[in-house]
Amino acid sequence: MWTEEIDFRSVSEIRTRSTVYLGVDAILKIDDILNSLKTDGISKIAVVTGKQSYKKCGAWDHCVSAMDKHDIDYVQYSEVTANPTVDHVDAATNAARKFGAQAVLAIGGGSPIDAAKSVAILISHKDKTARDLYGYQFTPQRAVPIVTINTTHGTGTETNRFAVVSIPEKAHKPYIATDVIYPRFSIDDPRLMVNLPVDQTAYVSIDALNHVVEACTSMVANPYSVLLAKQTVDLVARYLPIAMKTPGDLEARYFLTYAAMTAGVSFDNGLLHYTHALEHPLSGIDPSLPHGLGLALLLPSVVKKIYSARAKTLAFVLNAIVPGLKGDVSESEVVFDGLNQWLSRFGVVKGLSNNGFDSSQIEKLVKLVYETPGLEPLLGLAPNDADRDSVAEIYAEAM
Ligand SMILES: [Fe+2]
Numbered sequence: 001m002w003t004e005e006i007d008f009r010s011v012s013e014i015r016t017r018s019t020v021y022l023g024v025d026a027i028l029k030i031d032d033i034l035n036s037l038k039t040d041g042i043s044k045i046a047v048v049t050g051k052q053s054y055k056k057c058g059a060w061d062h063c064v065s066a067m068d069k070h071d072i073d074y075v076q077y078s079e080v081t082a083n084p085t086v087d088h089v090d091a092a093t094n095a096a097r098k099f100g101a102q103a104v105l106a107i108g109g110g111s112p113i114d115a116a117k118s119v120a121i122l123i124s125h126k127d128k129t130a131r132d133l134y135g136y137q138f139t140p141q142r143a144v145p146i147v148t149i150n151t152t153h154g155t156g157t158e159t160n161r162f163a164v165v166s167i168p169e170k171a172h173k174p175y176i177a178t179d180v181i182y183p184r185f186s187i188d189d190p191r192l193m194v195n196l197p198v199d200q201t202a203y204v205s206i207d208a209l210n211h212v213v214e215a216c217t218s219m220v221a222n223p224y225s226v227l228l229a230k231q232t233v234d235l236v237a238r239y240l241p242i243a244m245k246t247p248g249d250l251e252a253r254y255f256l257t258y259a260a261m262t263a264g265v266s267f268d269n270g271l272l273h274y275t276h277a278l279e280h281p282l283s284g285i286d287p288s289l290p291h292g293l294g295l296a297l298l299l300p301s302v303v304k305k306i307y308s309a310r311a312k313t314l315a316f317v318l319n320a321i322v323p324g325l326k327g328d329v330s331e332s333e334v335v336f337d338g339l340n341q342w343l344s345r346f347g348v349v350k351g352l353s354n355n356g357f358d359s360s361q362i363e364k365l366v367k368l369v370y371e372t373p374g375l376e377p378l379l380g381l382a383p384n385d386a387d388r389d390s391v392a393e394i395y396a397e398a399m
Contacts (some may be wrong), residue, residue: 001238008190008254016159016265018183022258024250026189027059031066033147033185037103038070042145045103046096046123047076048116054078054107057151057192063107075099077119080108083173083287084115085166086130093122093130103145109204110155110291113148114163117181120146134165134174136373143180149187152196153256154204154292156211156264158186166284173284174373188261190253198244201256202346203292205240208232208260210279210295213303215263215270216317217310218381225270228262229317235259237320244346274302274386277378278394281368286356296348297355300339301397305390307332309383352399362395 011023021029037045047063054060067074077092096104096119104123106116120143122128132138150158157163161182164175196204212229215221235255242252279294307314308329315325322338325331340350349355357365369375369391379386 003235003238003255008251014261017161017268018159018186020159020186020188020261022188022254022261024189024191024254026187027062027149027192029187030062030149031069033187034066034070034072036185037145037147038072040145042102043072044100045072045074045105046092046099046101046119047074047105047107048080048092048112048119049076049078049107050080050112051078053109053151054112056195059107059149059151059192063105063149074105075101080112080115082111082290083166083283084111085168086134087168089115089118089122089130089165092116092119096123097126101144103147105147105149107149107151109150109152110157110164113150113155113157114165116148117143117146117157117163118165118176120144120181121178130165131167133176134167134172134373136174140176140178140180146181146183147185148183149189149192150257151192152200152204153193153253153260154207156208156260156267158183158188158264159261160264160268162268164280166287168287171281171284171368172372173280174375175280176374188257190250190257193253193257194248194250196247198247199347200290201243201247202240202348203290203296204260205236205256205292206296206299206343206346206348207292208263209236210275210292210299211263211267211272212317213299213314214272214275215267216313217306217383218270218273219383220381221270221313225266226313226317228266232259232263232266233317234320240346271378271381273378273382274306274394275299277369277375278302278365278391280372280375281365282352282357284368284372285361285365289356293348293355296343297350297352298394298398299343300336300350301394303339304332304336304397305394306383307335352395357399359396359399362392362399365395366392
């Protein structure tokens, strides 16, 4: 395979709308990045992290040394959890505003990075709160510079304009999409990913897989989102089994990281539809549900629903996972079974009912899809007509 001829130990500078440093020991680039910020007059930054992983992954010591070297002061907010909330964002913003932060550094997976993106907006909109931002009460006009050190290979948030934060009292998990939160620099270092637990390793790559399945089949899919989708699926199919078996395999982590990053670019172009619109209510109701697991539980039913509208694209893109598809509309059951089989290899126990949900919640879930800011417009991007009935059918089949 062509990947054997790529040197995963060298650091590449990948230009998307963000500049991404990819490769083993890309973390060392934090020195150049902070030097660049300092040159731009930035001497105070807000650091947003989870509770521990930012240290355990090995990123923190490099950041502290680089901040010392370039005489940059920082204030840290380290309370971000999975499925971060508007309260996390407001607390981090308050600390950043008091300190006078001029930029934001996120270290972690999608949760700290999305919280940090939100903080970067709110530092620049002093009279606004995170509930204003995620309740769509204003359109962000600006944000302070964002630097991310990504520690999971799933969300792609290190390279795109999206962020997701929950409003707990409403069980809403809205997203924002705005050009002002493209990170200025991001680091994707596979060495920072090797401590990801085995189940999380699967869930984050399944998140990336879902990004591209939606981005290549949406009403705004384009040749670029399809190209990136194909490569993402090929790489996840090849390298996820290796990373699950040998978590320290740096080549596998490198290509899963690259796959997730380009999946982030794919959905920055092709956007998302059914699967994410239906997953956010699941982890909105149950914040302990990993996003990637929620997506995995929905994926076969979603693909079955849309297969007739995008059979050729899905047969092309999914070939490495469900071989032998010809792109014929009659294959919707084959692809449904094939995806379930593939997901079961990675510990996904199919059925929402086996993962804490029951059919009496379908009505509430459908309601949340239509009430949560931003989710209903995603349904309009599905390749065949989506309505309350089709949404309920997908939940029922996935149950
Ligand atoms: Fe996602």
